[in-house]
Each structure stands twice: as structure tokens, then as C-alpha cells.
Amino acid sequence: MSAPIFLADVTLTHGRHPAVHHLSGEFAAGSLTAIVGPNGAGKSTLLRAIAGLHPAHEGRLSARGRIALLPQAAATDRQFPISCLDVVQLGHWSRAGAFRALRPAETGAARDALAAVGLEGFERRPVGSLSVGQFQRVLFARLLVQDAPVILLDEPFNAVDARTAADLLALVHRWHGEGRTILAVLHDLDLVRTQFPETLLLAREPVAWGPTGTVLTAANRLKARMMSEAWDDAAEACGRAA
Numbered sequence: 001m002s003a004p005i006f007l008a009d010v011t012l013t014h015g016r017h018p019a020v021h022h023l024s025g026e027f028a029a030g031s032l033t034a035i036v037g038p039n040g041a042g043k044s045t046l047l048r049a050i051a052g053l054h055p056a057h058e059g060r061l062s063a064r065g066r067i068a069l070l071p072q073a074a075a076t077d078r079q080f081p082i083s084c085l086d087v088v089q090l091g092h093w094s095r096a097g098a099f100r101a102l103r104p105a106e107t108g109a110a111r112d113a114l115a116a117v118g119l120e121g122f123e124r125r126p127v128g129s130l131s132v133g134q135f136q137r138v139l140f141a142r143l144l145v146q147d148a149p150v151i152l153l154d155e156p157f158n159a160v161d162a163r164t165a166a167d168l169l170a171l172v173h174r175w176h177g178e179g180r181t182i183l184a185v186l187h188d189l190d191l192v193r194t195q196f197p198e199t200l201l202l203a204r205e206p207v208a209w210g211p212t213g214t215v216l217t218a219a220n221r222l223k224a225r226m227m228s229e230a231w232d233d234a235a236e237a238c239g240r241a242a
């Protein structure tokens with residue numbers, strides 16, 4: 001089976017400023033990959049590009065099939081008055097469209113998803129009233145409803161307690177067992193070592209990509225740190241080609 005996500009010499013920029021340089025490779029179907037690297041390494045930008053939310057400045061990025069993205073919690077505004085059930089039901093939109101009413105089975109699936117993340121009885125609660133961990137559970141319920149073959153998670157376990165992280169990680173493993181392709185941006189390297197078979201170490205340029213044990217070596221991590229210390233945030237794209 002061909003890879004659902006394929007990148008050939010991809011460069012991503014914000015305005016003229018580079019965020020990801022010259023990334024080539026593929027995420028194989030059914031793979032479970034951690035994306036790690038220093039702050040500002042381009043990890044979120046890469047996920048958004050794969051999700052089709054950020055165009056490639058150079059190179060070719062192809063992503064096949066439906067893709068579900070869990071954005072970083074800090075990027076999510078939940079001050080508007082919307083219930084947990086409504087947020088989860090938004091997961092149906094890519095298939096139902098914005099204009100037809102949801103079928104009873106779809107509402108049922110959203111209720112089941114809330115129950116599956118431990119939030120039975122939270123259907124009518126406004127999301128603004130939830131704790132950080134409870135809201136992250138709601139977003140995972142929305143991913144369950146999206147039922148996408150490719151799932152992108154941006155720092156999914158940030159600021160959640162150990163029990164919530166364990167429950168959400170179990171869902172990630174369930175999705176992996178179902179053959180979905182999963183990419184997760186993570187900072188906890190112990191978690192990556194024990195739970196994620198593949199890793200991409202990014203420092204705007206790729207440092208290493210492959211089996212986690214071969215990527216997270218001391219030498220590669222030092223290289224990533226040195227590359228991040230050498231960043232010139234005012235640089236124009238694209239340094240290597242210039």
C-alpha cells in the first residue's frame with residue numbers, strides 16, 4: 001500500500017521566514033510516529049501543512065484520505081457557548097456537510113464517543129466550564145467521531161494529569177491497532193521511547209527519521225539543540241538554496 005503522507009524536499013514558511021526546510025520522506029500506512037524537536041522547530045507547522053491548512057513554499061507534499069487534526073490546546077478558543085455534545089458532533093461535518101441535520105445515529109455516535117472518553121453525562125455542559133483535561137477528552141471524542149484513517153495530534157498530553165494521559169494514550173494505541181496512521185507532536189522523550197515505534201526529530205531541518213531507538217540518540221539530540229541555538233529568526237527562506 002502506498003504511503004498516505006509523502007513529502008519531497010518540502011519547505012514551509014511563515015511569510016518569508018522558514019519554519020521547515022527540505023523535508024523528504026513518508027509516513028507509512030498504519031505507522032505510529034512521534035514528531036519531536038525544540039520549541040520553534042516547525043512541528044506544528046508541519047502538522048498543519050499535512051492537514052492541508054498551510055501550503056508548501058517549495059517541494060511536494062501529498063496527503064491522501066481523510067485527515068483529523070487535534071490542534072495544540074493553546075490554539076483552541078473555548079470561550080464561546082457551545083456544549084460538549086455539539087463539539088463532538090462537529091466531527092461529523094467533513095462527511096455530513098454544514099447544511100443537513102445530523103441523523104439520530106450520528107448524534108448517538110457522538111454520545112457514545114463522550115462515554116468512551118469517560119464523559120458520560122457531560123453532553124449539555126458548556127465546554128468553557130471544563131477543566132483542561134476534560135476538554136482534551138472532548139477533543140479526543142471528536143476524533144473518535146471523525147473516524148479518519150490519518151490522525152494528527154499536536155501535543156495531545158500537554159497539561160493533562162497522568163490518568164487522563166494514560167486514558168488518551170490507550171485510545172492512540174487502539175487507533176494504531178485499527179491500522180490508522182498516527183503522527184503526534186510530543187516533548188516527553190521517555191513517553192516517545194516507550195510508546196512510539198517511529199520518530200521524526202526535527203530542528204527546522206530533519207535531524208533523523210526512523211525507528212525511535214536509532215533517532216533519539218544523544219548525538220542526534222545534541223545536533224538538534226545546536227541547530228536550534230543557531231537559528232536566525234529573521235532569515236529569509238530558504239537558507240540552503242540561497
Ligand SMILES: Nc1ncnc2c1ncn2[C@@H]1O[C@H](COP(=O)(O)OP(=O)(O)OP(=O)(O)O)[C@@H](O)[C@H]1O
Nearest residue numbers: 014018019037038039040041042043044045046233
Ligand atoms: N502564524 C505564524 N506567523 C509567523 N511565524 C510563525 C507562525 N506560526 C509559527 N511561526 C514561526 O515558525 C516557526 C515554527 O513554529 P512551530 O509552531 O511550527 O514550531 P513548533 O516546533 O511546533 O514549536 P513548539 O514546540 O514551541 O510548539 C517558529 O519560529 C515560529 O515563531
